[in-house]
Amino acid sequence: MTFGTAVRGAASVSHPVKAEGSEKANPVLEVRNLVVEFDTDDGRLRALDGVSFSIGRGEVLGVVGESGAGKSLTGMSVSRMIQPPGHIAGGEVLLAGKRIDQLPPREMRQIRGKRIGMIFQDPMTSLNPLFTVGDQLAETMRVHLSISRRAAWQRAIELLDEVGVPSPADRVNAYPHELSGGMRQRVVIALAMCAEPELIIADEPTTALDVAVQAQILDLLARICDEHGTSMMLVTHDMGVIADIANRVAVMYAGRIVEIGTCDEVTNAASHPYSQGLMGAIPTLEDRNEPLLQIPGSMPRLSAIPRGCSFNPRCGQAFQRCTIERPSLLYADGRQVACHLYDSVTGDEPT
Amino acid sequence: MKQDMAVNQPDTEPHVVVSRLNHHFDLSGGLLARALRGGERKLLHAVADVSFSIERGETFALVGESGSGKTTIARILAGLMPARSGEIRIDGRPIRAAAARDEGLAVIQMVFQDPYASLNPRWRVGRIVGEPIRALPQTERIRRVAELLELVGLHALDAGKYPHQFSGGQRQRIAIARSLSANAPLLVCDEPTSALDVSVQAQILNLMRELQGQFDLTYLFISHNLAVVRYMATKIGVLYLGRLVEVAPASRIFSAPRHPYTQMLLEAVPGKGRERTSIKGEMPSPIAPPSGCPFHPRCAYAIDVCRKVTPEFRNGNACHRADELELPGTAAAVG
């Protein structure tokens, strides 16, 4: 894979947030066997099917995969924002070791905003067009922190400064529509971090932004996680974004995680045939003449997930077992892969 | 497929020549509104003095931030709107931009970003693909449409279906088949894969390169994704506030950019995992562009002259300091 050289070559001037791996012992977030289902006219559809992963303190976990893989749903299940007819049908979500998936909605609202911050692709999802930026920041802080009105306002200005909004003492009085897209996303980041959450869930936070602004926002997110020890689940389509600030990467396919490994492992030497295809399909800044890798076919609909490994009809390395038995996410060479090629128990050697 | 346009054209000048293209949008709301408000005319210069040429079989990519004028140039070239001034010549023949559509066989065809919006939902695929060749006899047209659908990886029988029966990637294949049907030698592709998943994007980009090799097609290719541009382009033009600030072979743009704005764009590409030093601010308003070099407020290398004098486009770039600066390219980050 050629992708990594451009990334790794810069390792000596690497981003501070890429410093260390996870603290396996006390993960900030742990998701075990999460199942999400939708009740539709066509019956019950399983959109997430046994998703398990953890995020350590200060760690950035990137989540990638094709459209419809279940990336956003995973983030929304953690923050319990799934709307009916969708619902969590199984599994556990633990925040700093305590289950939060069964908390009453009231308590969950306390956790959202205070302990879990959210950033979405469209900043207006998080902003109220009728209130000034300062009102929204100060109000959020007063709900979650015991802090005076004055102090909250002062802190709002500091926060705007910290996320790179110019002349924050003026902008604190601005309404969202008076700001550019990049500035709005900065305000959303300030909102997400104003109560010093342990975890930020960022769903395509830079997808709607222009290249230069995207780069600035990525730097900002990386800096925040680094300086505040905040953990982050970063959902994105863009492997460049992943290579930039993620420590580990989870690759999702048809509602399951098919591989989790360090950013380096997954982007440079993916194990799962789907991850390999995905990485090879993405153009890089290197000069190359050979065509991009193509994964034949497309992701199955939820109503027609194939038997066995859900990737098997598109997989060039599938064998009989893949059409019968669903592979589970197992450790292989220090990373987790859900593929029968790597299941040494049965004696099938990786090719 | 034959390239009819190529027949007996002398090799004297490049295939496509665009000279001094200018376009502005009038935002002042018409004569009456202006008379009432007594205000000045408010003009947005979307394209300012843009000149470039494309050789046959080449892919010329336009890059630049949102609002830099890429789509406006594409639409003018494809004959979808007239330019305020400037000239476009294909194989030495001037085309009246607005008239391209009426000339029987369209000279230039366009592939749009949104494969959902660009295909008429009430037409069957066969009619959509055959629209540019509707003048041909029916049997010939049907045969040709079938041929084109197979060429882009669809089935001849798909001609009877409607666009909503296809995925995003398949719809983009339909759009490409349509653009090929008229044997147009130049295809204008505005963000053709931006709405697609990476796996589908790979299929479309590979297909476009394959077709180019097969039929010696020329592409004007627009994408905000520099890695995609790297994969497709032979030559790149960098736009800033409607002006070309640098034009060079693709490999040179990436290895040794000569305009500070080009360097900034390269640095903004995520994936290098390093602190970015040169990225500052956002693009200024195109209604009141800065004096002098339009990039100077964001430029790390700006000196006095940059604030006062608009640099001319010379030797492939428009920067007062191009000769003295040695700007790093992406090659520095590799190995």
Ligand SMILES: Nc1ncnc2c1ncn2[C@@H]1O[C@H](COP(=O)(O)OP(=O)(O)OP(=O)(O)O)[C@@H](O)[C@H]1O
């Ligand atoms: N309200 C709903 N009813 C039925 N299915 C749904 C509903 N919402 C989401 N889904 C399905 O759940 C699956 C996962 O969706 P999700 O939004 O998590 O995908 P994603 O990986 O975030 O994709 P994208 O990259 O397009 O944002 C999809 O197959 C989607 O069709």
Ligand SMILES: Nc1ncnc2c1ncn2[C@@H]1O[C@H](COP(=O)(O)OP(=O)(O)OP(=O)(O)O)[C@@H](O)[C@H]1O
């Ligand atoms: N019909 C219009 N009326 C007024 N202004 C317009 C019109 N179309 C485009 N513009 C303006 O012209 C400038 C150039 O727009 P254009 O769409 O060509 O940019 P672009 O480079 O394609 O951007 P993007 O990357 O966002 O597609 C922008 O400032 C835009 O706001």
Ligand SMILES: [Mg+2]
């Ligand atoms: Mg999503």
Ligand SMILES: [Mg+2]
């Ligand atoms: Mg455009």
